[in-house]
Amino acid sequence: MPLDGSQELKIYNSLSGKKELFTPIHPGAVGMYVCGPTVYSYVHLGNCRTFMSFDMIFRYLKHLGYKVRYVRNITDAGHLENDAEEGEDKIAKKARLEQIEPMEVVQRYTVDFHNILDQFNFLPPSIEPTATGHIIEQIEIIKQIIDKGFAYEANGSVYFDVQNFNKEHNYGKLSGRKLEDMLANTRTLTAQDEKKSPQDFALWKKAEPQHIMRWPSQWGDGFPGWHLECTAMSTKYLGDTFDIHGGGMDLKFPHHECEIAQAEATNGVSPVNYWMHANMLTLNGKKMSKSTDNNILPGEIFTGENSILSKPFSPSVVRFFMMQAHYTSILDLSNEALLASEKGHHRLLEGLNTLSGITAVNGDSHFDVTSWEAKCYEAMNDDFNTPILISHLFEAVKEINHLKEGSRTVNASDKDKLSSLLHAFVFDILGLKKESADSSNSQTPALVEMLISLRKEARDNKDFATSDSIRDQLLALGIQLKDGPEGTSFSLS
Numbered sequence: 001m002p003l004d005g006s007q008e009l010k011i012y013n014s015l016s017g018k019k020e021l022f023t024p025i026h027p028g029a030v031g032m033y034v035c036g037p038t039v040y041s042y043v044h045l046g047n048c049r050t051f052m053s054f055d056m057i058f059r060y061l062k063h064l065g066y067k068v069r070y071v072r073n074i075t076d077a078g079h080l081e082n083d084a085e086e087g088e089d090k091i092a093k094k095a096r097l098e099q100i101e102p103m104e105v106v107q108r109y110t111v112d113f114h115n116i117l118d119q120f121n122f123l124p125p126s127i128e129p130t131a132t133g134h135i136i137e138q139i140e141i142i143k144q145i146i147d148k149g150f151a152y153e154a155n156g157s158v159y160f161d162v163q164n165f166n167k168e169h170n171y172g173k174l175s176g177r178k179l180e181d182m183l184a185n186t187r188t189l190t191a192q193d194e195k196k197s198p199q200d201f202a203l204w205k206k207a208e209p210q211h212i213m214r215w216p217s218q219w220g221d222g223f224p225g226w227h228l229e230c231t232a233m234s235t236k237y238l239g240d241t242f243d244i245h246g247g248g249m250d251l252k253f254p255h256h257e258c259e260i261a262q263a264e265a266t267n268g269v270s271p272v273n274y275w276m277h278a279n280m281l282t283l284n285g286k287k288m289s290k291s292t293d294n295n296i297l298p299g300e301i302f303t304g305e306n307s308i309l310s311k312p313f314s315p316s317v318v319r320f321f322m323m324q325a326h327y328t329s330i331l332d333l334s335n336e337a338l339l340a341s342e343k344g345h346h347r348l349l350e351g352l353n354t355l356s357g358i359t360a361v362n363g364d365s366h367f368d369v370t371s372w373e374a375k376c377y378e379a380m381n382d383d384f385n386t387p388i389l390i391s392h393l394f395e396a397v398k399e400i401n402h403l404k405e406g407s408r409t410v411n412a413s414d415k416d417k418l419s420s421l422l423h424a425f426v427f428d429i430l431g432l433k434k435e436s437a438d439s440s441n442s443q444t445p446a447l448v449e450m451l452i453s454l455r456k457e458a459r460d461n462k463d464f465a466t467s468d469s470i471r472d473q474l475l476a477l478g479i480q481l482k483d484g485p486e487g488t489s490f491s492l493s
């Protein structure tokens with residue numbers, strides 16, 4: 001759809017705490033950065049939800065006609081356990097435990113990450129930079145921050161001076177935290193390390209002798225702080241100020257807060273106009289956790305090799321499940337939820353297939369496609385409200401079933417328009433896949449017709465108990481029978 005000015009997109013901005021009309025810095029073009037994975041293990045399902053939310057946003061912006069530069073990084077160094085300032089690099093730790101090189105760890109899990117995202121039908125980002133590929137840029141930023149008086153060196157490490165920065169800026173404006181409150185809560189920690197203040201965060205960490213991943217710098221061998229890489233890569237490829245920065249809700253503080261501080265200290269300007277945060281995914285009502293065994297990997301869902309779900313579910317079904325919740329809301333994954341999504345996924349794709357076989361008529365249509373189209377765009381323009389969009393898609397499916405039954409008609413123009421719009425919303429924007437229309441259900445029509453025949457035979461023999469049992473069991477599976485003068489038809493409910 002061309003950018004004709006008819007689509008007014010509103011985005012919830014975490015920085016202002018309200019929905020704002022989206023106005024890109026450069027008309028017709030969007031710069032978007034999303035914090036990518038730390039590649040030391042198989043990609044977490046909750047992370048997949050975050051990346052999927054921004055894949056959908058990327059798709060919709062492209063659909064509206066924007067030229068989008070989408071940057072999503074790979075963190076392949078400098079990330080400590082629990083995002084702490086002390087301890088062992090996650091990648092280095094994995095390498096030590098498995099007795100392999102750190103970059104073997106990085107390669108293995110980067111390949112897994114891309115494989116899972118391919119199965120979920122993600123579009124690749126425009127640029128996918130790595131932290132290790134931008135060490136020089138990170139060192140240069142540190143130099144600039146020191147020169148501006150917002151960082152200091154201590155025993156081979158460099159720390160960001162939060163209190164000094166806060167004299168002219170507002171550290172905590174994204175998360176809503178006040179520095180004085182943070183200091184009051186952590187005052188007792190001041191003597192425990194080399195930092196001036198417990199709120200100061202590392203820009204560069206001195207590498208201990210046993211630390212594998214290390215680079216030379218004017219402060220000695222070390223590695224960059226976790227927060228720094230995103231500032232370096234986002235501003236390099238998108239400019240000092242760009243349109244959208246996304247990530248998980250858990251990154252708002254301290255990671256994104258520190259990104260803002262670093263960028264403002266370096267360039268003197270706020271780096272991002274719209275901060276967007278996707279919410280978490282829970283499993284059976286509880287936080288996902290390896291320690292409590294309340295955890296499942298995407299590949300385990302696809303194969304069914306897990307103790308949590310009753311059967312395998314296709315990547316497209318899982319994607320549809322995630323699209324049924326707004327990206328800012330907590331979403332709970334369960335066997336029941338996936339089963340329901342599988343039914344809905346099949347019903348939606350079956351509706352598209354049915355539409356192609358419907359014969360158009362001359363004259364007016366019963367279904368106002370133009371009004372329906374406006375409602376779909378209204379949903380997506382309201383902060384990418386996919387659950388409302390999906391409800392409108394099912395309205396269209398219901399109409400298609402009426403057309404199939406012959407109770408309503410559609411003309412050729414409206415049929416073509418409806419078909420084109422459904423394909424755009426279902427495949428181009430939501431990112432579902434045609435081939436994932438539940439291959440296990442490909443024989444459903446033939447099987448249902450066979451059961452209808454058996455039910456008719458039972459009714460002819462006045463065996464109403466068997467007839468009713470067949471009807472009720474099909475209904476429980478989401479298949480509704482309708483008896484009419486010309487026989488029995490069925491629809492997916």
